[in-house]
Amino acid sequence: MGIRFDAVTVAYDGNVVLDALDLTVAPGEVMALLGPSGSGKTTALRAVAGFVRPASGRVFLGDRDVTDLPPHRRGIGMVVQQYALFPHMRVEDNVAFGLKARKVPRAEIRTRVAEALEMTGMGAYARRHPRELSGGQQQRVAIARALAIRPDVLLLDEPLSALDAQLRSGMLAELARLHRELPDVSILYVTHDQVEALTLADRIAVMDKAKLRACGTPRELYRAPTDEFTASFVGGANLLPVTVGATGVRLGEAELKADTAGAAVGARATLCVRPHLVGLGEGPNRLTGTLSEIQWRGATHRLYVEVDGHRVMADLRELRDPPGLGDEVTLHFAPDDAVLLPAGVGHD
Ligand SMILES: Nc1ncnc2c1ncn2[C@@H]1O[C@H](COP(=O)(O)OP(=O)(O)O)[C@@H](O)[C@H]1O
Numbered sequence: 001m002g003i004r005f006d007a008v009t010v011a012y013d014g015n016v017v018l019d020a021l022d023l024t025v026a027p028g029e030v031m032a033l034l035g036p037s038g039s040g041k042t043t044a045l046r047a048v049a050g051f052v053r054p055a056s057g058r059v060f061l062g063d064r065d066v067t068d069l070p071p072h073r074r075g076i077g078m079v080v081q082q083y084a085l086f087p088h089m090r091v092e093d094n095v096a097f098g099l100k101a102r103k104v105p106r107a108e109i110r111t112r113v114a115e116a117l118e119m120t121g122m123g124a125y126a127r128r129h130p131r132e133l134s135g136g137q138q139q140r141v142a143i144a145r146a147l148a149i150r151p152d153v154l155l156l157d158e159p160l161s162a163l164d165a166q167l168r169s170g171m172l173a174e175l176a177r178l179h180r181e182l183p184d185v186s187i188l189y190v191t192h193d194q195v196e197a198l199t200l201a202d203r204i205a206v207m208d209k210a211k212l213r214a215c216g217t218p219r220e221l222y223r224a225p226t227d228e229f230t231a232s233f234v235g236g237a238n239l240l241p242v243t244v245g246a247t248g249v250r251l252g253e254a255e256l257k258a259d260t261a262g263a264a265v266g267a268r269a270t271l272c273v274r275p276h277l278v279g280l281g282e283g284p285n286r287l288t289g290t291l292s293e294i295q296w297r298g299a300t301h302r303l304y305v306e307v308d309g310h311r312v313m314a315d316l317r318e319l320r321d322p323p324g325l326g327d328e329v330t331l332h333f334a335p336d337d338a339v340l341l342p343a344g345v346g347h348d
């Protein structure tokens with residue numbers, strides 16, 4: 001069942017923390033809500049669950065307007081950051097909780113609890129208490145509890161953020177598998193972590209300061225971002241303040257070829273180039289400057305080069321003979337690898 005936000009606005013004490021959100025999650029789709037802390041992600045989720053009332057706008061589940069329905073009548077499973085298991089209840093009772101509240105018959109509860117625990121790999125832990133489980137296992141139980149009610153919609157609020165990095169990547173793979181097993185369940189997945197969003201989501205909705213900035217597939221947002229915030233939040237980017245010319249753009253003294261379709265000659269704009277698409281040495285679209293910093297990152301070196309007062313980042317693989325700090329360095333990138341964006345904060 002799909003989810004639709006229709007101009008949903010939420011305010012606390014007159015402060016708008018979700019500003020006229022329009023967003024549709026298709027049935028069976030995984031939509032990530034990605035944005036920095038405080039951007040309104042949890043608020044959007046809580047509006048779907050029914051824990052916060054919009055000041056205006058409507059929330060739909062499928063064709064049904066649920067804006068005025070209480071949470072337990074929305075058919076939603078929800079998992080939050082801090083597991084929120086009942087510490088005095090065994091795993092099986094935690095998972096059964098929502099079913100008992102819904103007055104599901106006892107035999108049916110037993111079946112569904114077993115099924116949900118099986119799905120999350122926790123079948124052997126039914127009789128344990130939460131304190132006898134690791135963080136990752138507790139989070140699995142929380143997911144099992146959400147799945148036990150057989151929700152049409154699953155809301156996940158930073159479900160992996162309390163886990164360490166290694167567990168996190170394992171759980172990401174598990175969530176992807178769960179979604180394959182439950183292809184009809186729509187998932188709204190809140191995270192501030194771009195890797196989680198890029199890995200798991202069919203589409204990503206980028207939130208910034210209570211507003212939706214952009215929405216698209218991970219590939220679209222990465223390859224063709226439409227604004228500076230999205231470009232830098234999804235994947236990291238060089239955002240170069242340029243002036244549009246007839247066949248390209250100008251950055252300080254440098255003439256760069258770029259697709260300027262739709263931009264007026266003389267206008268100010270921002271050229272977005274991904275660091276891994278910047279090469280070292282001569283090539284098309286040359287930028288020459290001074291190496292101010294170099295970081296070894298295992299698979300790559302990250303170079304920071306000051307070009308006319310602008311810092312350009314390049315991620316280079318197989319850099320056998322790295323330049324030294326203060327050296328003059330020439331970088332290049334292909335015209336096709338640059339995206340022209342409306343001028344933003346990079347301009348003063
Ligand atoms: N119950 C509340 N009362 C007052 N302000 C709140 C409440 N919940 C959230 N906020 C504020 O709303 C803004 C958005 O919060 P939230 O949706 O939790 O952001 P995110 O999940 O993106 O970090 C923040 O500035 C937060 O302080």
Ligand SMILES: [Mg+2]
Nearest residue numbers: 041042043190
């Ligand atoms: Mg949050």
